[in-house]
Amino acid sequence: MAVVVVTDSSGRLSPEDGRRWNVREVPLHVLVDGEDLRDGVDQIPNDVHARAHVTTAGASPADLADAYRTALADSDGDGVVAVHLSAALSSTFSTASAVAREFGSSVRVVNSRSAAACVGFVALAAARAAARGDALDAVEAVAREAVPRGHAFIVVHRLDNLRRSGRIGTASSWLGTALSLKPLLALDVDGRLVPSQRIRTASKAHAAMVDAVADLVGDRAASIVVHHVDNHDDADVVGASLSARLPQLESLTVADMGPVLSVHVGAGAIGVALTVADR
The missing domain is CATH 3.30.1180.10 (Hypothetical Protein Tm841; Chain: A;domain 3)
Known part of the structure; x- marks a missing residue:
């Protein structure tokens, strides 16, 4: 098989790119009047940015663990490279790093040090390396080289x-x-x-x-x-x-x-x- 790349919904990858490059996406969360809505999964109001009682939250440990577990199985053991929203902007990276320890060295977590499409650019660079058959260390290296x-x-x-x-x-x-x-x-x-x-x-x-x-x-x-x-x-x-x-x-x-x-x-x-x- 091949290394599988996982990212989060901050990267704004199009569904077409996600399917083409086999990138898995974990949702971030928007809490509207106490209701927990998953970005990219649940219907979120278009005017959410204008509402008074709205907060956001990073990807949950359960969602990250499920995504990594499924991606690792689909890679047939070749490994997972996870690219996430800047650690300075979200708890997602620290949560992801903690979750990844459950999988040993098979899951590598990369801090994109960025947001929006820049996260997606790093994930796509890694996914292209995975698609050409690069091993886990090489795919991780490509992701880290794409960050700056x-x-x-x-x-x-x-x-x-x-x-x-x-x-x-x-x-x-x-x-x-x-x-x-x-x-x-x-x-x-x-x-x-x-x-x-x-x-x-x-x-x-x-x-x-x-x-x-x-x-x-x-x-x-x-x-x-x-x-x-x-x-x-x-x-x-x-x-x-x-x-x-x-x-x-x-x-x-x-x-x-x-x-x-x-x-x-x-x-x-x-x-x-x-x-x-x-x-």
Whole structure:
């Protein structure tokens, strides 16, 4: 058989990619008025990011154990590589690491140090290695090598979700109290959400994000996903700008950010997740 790759629903993999590359997905959780809803499994309200009594939770130990156990059996003992949402943003990685110890060295857990499509990019890199017949050590190495090639930026239109989520950490004072502020944020090398620029208007923040991505990619090949929270029009504009600036892109798609991340960044948010080729 072949090594099987497992990830979580933060990676926003399309069902087609999941099936094509045999990537298994474990749901994250959204708790709406006390009801536990599984991302990608249960019906979650489209306006969940605008609701007052909403929290999120990482993948459960039981779901992770079931996924790893099934994937290991399907691999016929060849092993499992699990790629998960940044440990700095979610409990999923630490839970996954604890669960994986039950399976010894047969399950390898990789901290993507990122979020959204960047998690998916790492999982797909590992799955392609598994599909070509690489052994467990090699598939794990491919996943770990893909982590630093991923980068993510986000412009939030509302600060209340971000403050309430606590994911901005010590940068909360940097955000200030200006209601009109549209900060450009990024994920750092440790997968933490950190401030990049304080900007007053959404259009200027989006332009600054395009500049940041274009400068980072340069003339290298890259794949990009533009994410949004109920803001497809602005996401299309950002995508078109990136396509014009970076004609060498291997792919660019526009996709929603998913309910779990949307709860933390709020309505209107636009994010760019990318993976670049080695120089």
